[in-house]
Amino acid sequence: MVNFVLVAGARLGAWAWDDVVPRLRAAGHGVHPLTLSGLAERRGVPAGQRTHVRDIVDAVEWRELRDVVLVGHSYAGIPAGQAAGRIGDRLRRVVFVDAEVPSDGASFVSVWPDGGAAVTAEIDGHGGFWPAVPAAHYAGHGLTEEQIARIVAGATPHPGATLTEPAVLARPLDELPATYVLCRLAGDEPGDAVRGLPTGPLWRRVDLDTGHWPMFSRPRELADILLDEARLNGPAARPC
Template sequence: MGNFVLVPGAWLGAWAWDTVAAELRAAGHDVHPLTLSGLAERRDTGSWAGQQTHVHDIVDAVERRDLHDVVLVGHSYAGIPVGQAAELIGDRLARVVFVDADVPVDGESFVSGWPGGAEVEASIAANGGSWPPLTAADCAGQGLDEEQIARIVAGSTPHPGATLTEPAVLARSLGELPAVYVKCLLDGPEPPPAAAALLQHDSWALLTLDTGHWPMFSRPRELAALLAGVGAA
């Protein structure tokens, strides 16, 4: 069995993985959900955090716990620090999984690679350097029921703005990594262009889930089963 390191997307903490983690543990896996600096229960310890802070959070969690055979999972924004961390942990990595995620591009930031990047930057500037947390309207049309939406909104915290505006740093092509991209179809049928390009590499595979952008809430058991399958491959 591998070690699953689960990294949530913007605004969320380790708590977002509770049901997925429970399913994986019940199947005999070791699971390590992370909260990145400046978010959730770590909100008061890293509001200053930049993107490399989040990369370090992930690498440190793997190395401090001396984890091997790591299946490193990043959702949404977290794909950017996860992709950078994946190449830094070297032979500890078994596979990296991007769940409806952005992927890092050397020299590019989250906002520079996102169609709504200018609006995100303006929102960060207007809100004291943080990206304001999710609202119920942001979650509409993503296969979530009212209880699931309420849980996401209640648990969301402002996201440190510098993590979204600082550029990624890659030493080599992510195409060299063993990787899986999971596309959540209610959020659009195709991966973003940077991920689509990487999926041309033989070491990358594409899987789909018939749900929205937050599958750890809308389809946690299906997501856990998918991840378990990836870990066993």
């Protein structure tokens, strides 16, 4: 048995994994979807980037979890990648689902083409939060109208400081056993910030033919990938 710790991307909470959790539990594993500070049912809790890293580390340590497969989707790849280096031998694997990955000293927005100026201005104009987005934002990602409505209804503004504070890596990423799940509808190759991922034997890439929110559009397929990665101990099948 492994313990899956699932962390969804910006504006989302633990609820985003509802369609993935049953298949993982049916396979006999522990499953722990997390809501990060300031989001969903934890809205109103002050949060910066270090808060979100601590949320993940605390969830692992307080529950005394071992054989952890830590899953970070989209934005959550940034705190998940940092937390993975802090939980030591509790970590079995970290899985980045169409995610950003942390770079020491860089923030989520600093790797954007404009250096994050547009996002930072948007945060400043919305009381320190990255605002929720309309349904049109999710078009072209393999989602049904019902799935899009569900995301829009559950999304909350995202704490801005978590996007602008720099990452601090306790361990280099290439020392971590890791998988990058590339969602092909969002692009045939990882973005510039991800293209420089480690390519050594501890890392591998898996492609999924869906959009950026696979926990909604392809929950069964995503769960099966996570189950496969939990069993993985060998070398990378495909470099990032």
